[in-house]
Amino acid sequence: MPSTKLFKMILDDFNDEEEEEMAIAFICELLTKRRTVRHQGSISGHAYIWHDRIQEKYMRSPNKDDIARLLRGNEVRGFPGMLGSIDCMHWKWKNCPAAWKCMYVRHVHEKTIIFEAIATHDLWIWHAFFGLPESHNDINVLERSFLFTDLIEGHAPPANYSINGHDYAMAY
Incomplete structure (x- = not known):
């Protein structure tokens, strides 16, 4: 049946x-x-290609050299201590599987998938996250983001800078 x-x-x-x-x-x-x-426990061909071929070069967390470059570049642009700007986008998911529909319907009754990303001015995307189920807004996504959690817990690269007379020791 x-x-x-x-x-x-x-x-x-x-x-x-x-x-x-x-x-x-x-x-x-x-x-x-x-x-x-x-x-569970198996990696499909696409996941293997993503993990071993793409993620290591393009979709990776910044290393020490990257962090220094990001901090310098953003300070020149007027954002001292900033590593990047995080944003969320709700993409309409036209071909959402029927079985998953209830998990990806927003309050406006559209099926969407959430894309969270951090990109640099030169379009290097060093963080991307797709797919939280249920009808989340950007705040809910940030609450579940490991990057935001690390920042709240004080696990961010060191960066000494001053804004409006206040000194800070952690990048954001």
């Missing part, structure tokens, strides 16, 4: 929209867990 017919049979038993939404959320959760377990 195709899964769409099965879901239709399950959902037809509910009387109101709230119960139906809860059932859809439950089904999505089951499908996601199943998929995660099935693929």
